[in-house]
Amino acid sequence: MAKNPVPDHVPPEMVRDFSLFTSPGMSPTPNGDPHAAVACVHAGPPIFYSPLNTRDGRGTWVITRASDQRRVLQDTETFSSHRNIFASALGESWPMIPLELDPPSHGAFRSLLNPLLSPKRVSVLEPAVRERAIRLIDGIAASGTSCDVMKDFAFPFTVHIFLHLLGLPDDRIDTFVGWARDLLHGDDTKRPPAARTIVSFIDELAAARREDLVDDFMTFIVQAQVEGRRLTKQEVRGVGVLVFVAGLDTVAAAIGFDLAYLARNLKDQELLRSEPNRIVLAAEELLRAYPTVQLIRVATKDIDFEGAPIRKGDYVSCATMIANRDPTEFECPNTVDLAREDNRHATFGYGPHRCLGSHLARREIVIGLEEWLSRIPAFRIKNGTAPITSGGHVFGIENLILDWS
């Protein structure tokens, strides 16, 4: 029998029937809207306990207000990011770096990696990103009046950029996407083998780059120094695995949700097509409306938080999709307003662990939308098809079939 997922110190009246994995709308749903489905928590208290709110079936406290999430994520002393999520799928224990390190050791790795994905660096990468988008979309436009955005554009576009960054040829896109899918959306039989495959891939890549230096990310990592020393093999693996996992899925999902929104809202689509200079601001709003991840922290000590008795070791969930629909932070949070200003959304997290790839992700989304809208005429979701959306560890969308005939 499963262990009782509600610990004794949690007052029963603070438990809510809610989970990003099992609530209505979270399993794959045709024409679903998982973001709207989670927004219902704002009718309730600022914090509650949710059994079964992680992939491995653990309970978490759920923080529903953006300002409280900011407080949790900024306070790394009380709320640790050290969880070994990836390694634990293998029965091992090592952190993905820098995500699962806390300050102060987090800082050294963060300073090492920040310049690789800084706003300046991203502007250098931009022409290659744009060229890739144009090539893909021109190909799609030339071959018909319909396509599956996820398969034909979102994944090849984002995964190519990430392979390019890692210094890998892109003839293995399908393989990598398959690994990511098994890891992030697969069941208990698929996840551990996928994790193992990714680890050996990263280990082999690192070994190859130690032998033969080339001008790429992995070479940089194996040569890099933190605190005056080289990274250990396990640290190299921790960095490599994180970059691999983070780069494969999230931006593609965001582009999918964004184009699905525009396919259903022709006025907004037309507005952005006729006034492309609005896309940068609009992309920010789409990032707010359709974020993809739940951030989880572990309490390092007992603390009472907004009336909730959080105990050392408890999991605390800061779901970005919940913060971004907080009515005390955003006016009419469930309305997509492409002209929204002051858009301090939680999509890339708060605090020292702010998404390292946020500057690149943003540019990929903006460039993807710009090139798509300038090359593809008014598009809708193809009659008789329904995009399948899901909640869970990373919110996702599959099979977005668009039609512009």
Added chain:
Amino acid sequence: MRIIVQNAKCQGHARCAAHAPHIFKLDDAGYILPGNIQVVEGEELTASRGVRSCPERALEIDGEPSSTG
């Protein structure tokens, strides 16, 4: 108008600089440079947009409340 910069809170989102790169200067990693910022006349609106777009609330307007609300 003056902007108080709390560097300890800055996490390098670069949203301030996205609104006004000439007002909010970032280091090579994308974090805001130390030192409070004196905003010249005529730049108040842009500057306050930059302040309000900081997800960490690392920026604060000092003195008269901005006329833009």
